[in-house]
Amino acid sequence: MEIRIGDLAKRSGCKVVTIRYYEKEGLLPKPARSGGNFRLYGEAHIERLQFIRHCRSLDMTLSEIRALLGLRDNPMQDCGEVNTLLEAHIQQVEMRVSALLQLKRHLVDLREKCSGSRSVEACGILQGLGNCNCHGESATNSQTSG
Amino acid sequence: MEIRIGDLAKRSGCKVVTIRYYEKEGLLPKPARSGGNFRLYGEAHIERLQFIRHCRSLDMTLSEIRALLGLRDNPMQDCGEVNTLLEAHIQQVEMRVSALLQLKRHLVDLREKCSGSRSVEACGILQGLGNCNCHGESATNSQTSG
DNA sequence: TAAAATCTCTATAGTCACTATAGAGTCAAG
DNA sequence: CTTGACTCTATAGTGACTATAGAGATTTTA
Ligand SMILES: [Zn+2]
Ligand SMILES: [Zn+2]
Ligand SMILES: [Zn+2]
Ligand SMILES: [Zn+2]
Numbered sequence: 001m002e003i004r005i006g007d008l009a010k011r012s013g014c015k016v017v018t019i020r021y022y023e024k025e026g027l028l029p030k031p032a033r034s035g036g037n038f039r040l041y042g043e044a045h046i047e048r049l050q051f052i053r054h055c056r057s058l059d060m061t062l063s064e065i066r067a068l069l070g071l072r073d074n075p076m077q078d079c080g081e082v083n084t085l086l087e088a089h090i091q092q093v094e095m096r097v098s099a100l101l102q103l104k105r106h107l108v109d110l111r112e113k114c115s116g117s118r119s120v121e122a123c124g125i126l127q128g129l130g131n132c133n134c135h136g137e138s139a140t141n142s143q144t145s146g
Numbered sequence: 147m148e149i150r151i152g153d154l155a156k157r158s159g160c161k162v163v164t165i166r167y168y169e170k171e172g173l174l175p176k177p178a179r180s181g182g183n184f185r186l187y188g189e190a191h192i193e194r195l196q197f198i199r200h201c202r203s204l205d206m207t208l209s210e211i212r213a214l215l216g217l218r219d220n221p222m223q224d225c226g227e228v229n230t231l232l233e234a235h236i237q238q239v240e241m242r243v244s245a246l247l248q249l250k251r252h253l254v255d256l257r258e259k260c261s262g263s264r265s266v267e268a269c270g271i272l273q274g275l276g277n278c279n280c281h282g283e284s285a286t287n288s289q290t291s292g
Numbered sequence: 293t294a295a296a297a298t299c300t301c302t303a304t305a306g307t308c309a310c311t312a313t314a315g316a317g318t319c320a321a322g
Numbered sequence: 323c324t325t326g327a328c329t330c331t332a333t334a335g336t337g338a339c340t341a342t343a344g345a346g347a348t349t350t351t352a
Contacts, residue, residue, distance in 0.1 A: 006328065016329085021310065036318045038329055051276045058249055058256075062309070068272065075267030079260060082271050086257055093250045097243060103204055104239045110204075111232055114225060121221030125228050126214065130197045152299065162300085167339065182347045184300055208338070 002032070002040040012049045019049065025062060027052055027069060060089060148178070148186040158195045165195065171208060173198055173215060206235060 009016045022028045028048060031039045048069070055065045064085060071082055113124030120126060155162045168174045174194060177185045194215070201211045210231060217228055259270030266272060 004329080015311085017312085018310065020330095025309090034318090036329080038318075047276060054275050054278055056309090058253055059246075068275065071266050072272050072276075075265065077266045078264050079266045079269035079271070080264065082266065082269055083257070083260055086253065086271060090250065090253045090257065093246055093253065097246045097250065100205075100239055100243045100246070104236065104243065107204055107232065107236045107239065111229070111236065114229055118224050118226065119221065120217050120223045120225045120228065123225035123228050125225070125232060126218050129200050129214065130193060130218075132200055150300080161340085163341085164339065166301095171338090180347090182300080184347075202338090 001042055005039045008041045008046060011046060012053055014053055022052060027066060064089060147188055151185045154187045154192060157192060158199055160199055168198060173212060
């Protein structure tokens, strides 16, 4: 059961270049090669790539995925780390959601501000974007410390 | 009223390099220079940078911001475009939120699956990440068409 | 006035997870 | 034996920065 990279791409729903990229990044082991130097994949690769894609669809970073794969490759380990990683990821997602919701409230507020005067000069939106003091003159900013 | 880049950075809560980056990207006009070739900024720059930072804090891309600045620089224009841009941005944020919420549901489901057996091999989370058929073998994927 | 500390300058490379391109080689079908 | 689809490697680009190096300017301190 040996398939080439194009077929693997079709099966996994990701692109050929992405598969090669994962290989370069060490997420997928180097496959066997054909006489003509084509990559030849087997069941294990297919399953592993699906695992990776699933994790990616859950917005995990490649290094999170690398960690999960590392655990998966040593099945005797305690699964506590898996839980920890997942928990941390969920929290990240939650934080991102609440940040976006706050941001959306801000955007909606802004939308209300258009006076409808139809002139950019008088548009409350642009004024709101310039005048709003929600980010202060002092460094209350996320960018500042980094 | 001429301040140097470091002070502008403090006032706006963004880094010196970021200010230079915005200049290179054409968001901030090239400022005057001192005898020693230091950038010298005035009120207009400060206000403009605050506008940019505000937009960035609302997750707008630099090209969206470029568009808004372009409108702001020609105050006689109709403000309809401002509304359009804002509306589109709000929709993007909404879409991102709902995608993240769906994703979170998925992650929480996954979290439930840990059998507590404390062995990676038997951990329902890793199995769930491998077996889940929510992304199908066929190309129901966002990556596929690109 | 000199030395030290701080700030600024340009240019270049790195981040992440890919995407795009160029130019060459491989392989199956007609 | 040529066409076309597939594959190979290597390199550069994306967005919005961040990090670094090495030099020059200015300010502070001794
Ligand atoms: Zn308006
Ligand atoms: Zn605001
Ligand atoms: Zn478990
Ligand atoms: Zn799933």
